[in-house]
Amino acid sequence: MKIIGNRTASCNQNDLALQDTIYIISSKWKLRIIKSICVGNIRFSEIEKSLTGITKRTLSKELKELEINQLVTRNAYPDQPSKAEYKLASYAKTMIPMINEMVRWGIEHRQMIIKRQKTA
Structure with missing residues (x-):
C-alpha cells in the first residue's frame, strides 16, 4: 500500500481522537450522567435518582472521571452534612448535540428492530 503525504499521521491522529x-462515551453511565446534569439534576442524590440501577460507588467513580476529563465541575460546600453540586463544564455542552443525535438514532434503531421482529 502506497502512503501519500502525511496520511499515516492523520490516520493516527484520527484513531487517537476516536479512542478518546x-x-x-463507552461507559454505560457517563453520557446518561451528563444528560442528567444537563436537565437540572445537580446534587449527587438527584443524579442517582434519575439513573435507575446505578450504585453510589459507580456514580461517584464516573463523576470523578468526568471531573478529571474536565467535563463536569464539582462545587463542594462546607455544610453539615456535606453538600456538593455538579455542573457541566462549558466544554461538555458541546456533547449535547451528539447525545441528542444518539437518542434520535437509538429510537430509530429500536423501531426498526421491532418492525423486523413483527414481520419475521
Whole structure:
C-alpha cells in the first residue's frame, strides 16, 4: 500500500481522537450522567435518582472521571452534612448535540428492530 503525504499521521491522529471519544462515551453511565446534569439534576442524590440501577460507588467513580476529563465541575460546600453540586463544564455542552443525535438514532434503531421482529 502506497502512503501519500502525511496520511499515516492523520490516520493516527484520527484513531487517537476516536479512542478518546470512545473512552468517554463507552461507559454505560457517563453520557446518561451528563444528560442528567444537563436537565437540572445537580446534587449527587438527584443524579442517582434519575439513573435507575446505578450504585453510589459507580456514580461517584464516573463523576470523578468526568471531573478529571474536565467535563463536569464539582462545587463542594462546607455544610453539615456535606453538600456538593455538579455542573457541566462549558466544554461538555458541546456533547449535547451528539447525545441528542444518539437518542434520535437509538429510537430509530429500536423501531426498526421491532418492525423486523413483527414481520419475521
